[in-house]
Amino acid sequence: MRTYDLHVHASPFGESPVEDVVSLAKRLGWTGIALSCFPDTEKIIEEHGRLVDSLKTKDFDVVKAAEIKVNTPNELDKMLDRIRKKIELVIVRGGDVEVNRAAVSTNQVDVLSHPEMQRNDSGIDPVIAKAAADNAVCIELNFRQVLDSYRKSRVHTIAHMRQNLKLANKYGFPIAITSGAYSKWELRAPRELAAFGVGVGMKLEDAFKSLEALRIDANRQKLGRDWVMPGVTMANG
Numbered sequence: 001m002r003t004y005d006l007h008v009h010a011s012p013f014g015e016s017p018v019e020d021v022v023s024l025a026k027r028l029g030w031t032g033i034a035l036s037c038f039p040d041t042e043k044i045i046e047e048h049g050r051l052v053d054s055l056k057t058k059d060f061d062v063v064k065a066a067e068i069k070v071n072t073p074n075e076l077d078k079m080l081d082r083i084r085k086k087i088e089l090v091i092v093r094g095g096d097v098e099v100n101r102a103a104v105s106t107n108q109v110d111v112l113s114h115p116e117m118q119r120n121d122s123g124i125d126p127v128i129a130k131a132a133a134d135n136a137v138c139i140e141l142n143f144r145q146v147l148d149s150y151r152k153s154r155v156h157t158i159a160h161m162r163q164n165l166k167l168a169n170k171y172g173f174p175i176a177i178t179s180g181a182y183s184k185w186e187l188r189a190p191r192e193l194a195a196f197g198v199g200v201g202m203k204l205e206d207a208f209k210s211l212e213a214l215r216i217d218a219n220r221q222k223l224g225r226d227w228v229m230p231g232v233t234m235a236n237g
Contacts, residue, residue, distance in 0.1 A: 002031040003190040003211040004063065006111060007091060007140065007178035010035050010048060016183040022055050022062060028189040031213070032061025034089045039066040039079070045086055063216055065089035067113065073102035080108045088219050091140075094123055104132035104139075104173075110215050111138045111176050114145060116160035124164045132173035138214060139164055139173055143188060143196050144180030162201045175202070175210045 005025065010018055018035065025033045035055070037048040048064065055062040066087045070076045076092065076099060084090060090110050092103040095117035103112045112132070115123030124132070124139060132139060141161050149157050168175050177197045181187045188196075190211050197207030 001208065001211075002213045003029070003208075004032050004034060004061070004213050004216065005030055005179050005181070005187070005193070005211070006034045006063075006065070006089065006138075006176050006214070007067075007113060007142065007180050008033045008035055008187070009067075009180075009182045010037050010051065016185070018051065018055065021181070021184045021187065022060065024184045024187055026060045028187060030060075030190060032063060034063035034065035034091075034216075036065035036067045036089075036091060038069065039083050039087070045083060049086065063088050065091060067091040067093055069093045070099060071096065073098055076102050080106070084108050085223065088223065089216060093117075095119060097123065097125075097128075100124065101128050101131065104128055104135060104137040107135040107137070109135075109137050110219070111140050111178075113140045113178075113180075114142060115139060115164070116157065117145075119160070122160035122163040122167075124167050126167070126171070129167040129171040129173060133171045136174060136215065138176035138210075139168065141165075141175060141177045141197060141200065141210070142180040143178065143193060144182070144186055146196075147186075158200055165201045174214060175206070176214065177207060177210045 035052055037044055039045045052062050052064040064087055066083055068079050091113050092109050094100045094112050094115040100115045100123050103109045146154055146157055177193045179188050194207040198204055
């Protein structure tokens with residue numbers, strides 16, 4: 001099984017050099033990680049791309065990811081137009097219900113992160129759940145969000161995650177369990193994140209499935225110059 005932690009930050013705060021993060025992730029048993037930036041400027045996107053390319057090796061994969069933070073669906077559309085063809089994995093930070101809905105209503109988004117953030121509900125309703133399933137947008141279970149929350153808010157966060165798992169079982173949208181790590185100290189091994197998934201209500205096999213490569217291969221094929229549509233390239237017509 002190819003296991004990926006799909007949400008590891010290229011931290012702007014200097015907790016750990018990214019080379020140390022990659023080295024530890026490899027030792028923990030991951031196939032690869034998605035290293036994300038906040039794509040505020042073209043320069044950031046270009047520098048992040050060069051950084052990720054320098055970290056890839058034959059035996060460890062690093063995915064070029066971006067975490068989008070927006071306030072409105074219109075802002076999301078503009079950001080996707082600007083970065084989608086430059087990024088291998090697009091993560092949208094949720095919380096606002098309109099942003100949550102917009103993020104899962106397009107196959108240009110890969111992961112909806114923190115849909116329950118600063119909410120009194122899980123951030124996912126039946127309409128959002130169906131759209132996520134239709135567009136194969138992953139709903140994230142972020143371990144760091146639970147780890148860093150206060151005891152009272154942690155109870156609510158876990159309850160919201162469990163509610164979203166029930167909706168995933170009903171509507172069929174994919175789940176992505178991630179570390180959300182900002183430093184090497186916040187990384188967890190695949191088995192640890194799978195155990196977290198089981199702890200919030202997943203079956204073990206489903207928890208491990210949520211650590212797989214998911215849309216990475218398809219996205220990379222789309223970014224290739226020969227890609228036309230699924231199953232069709234310029235080479236094979």
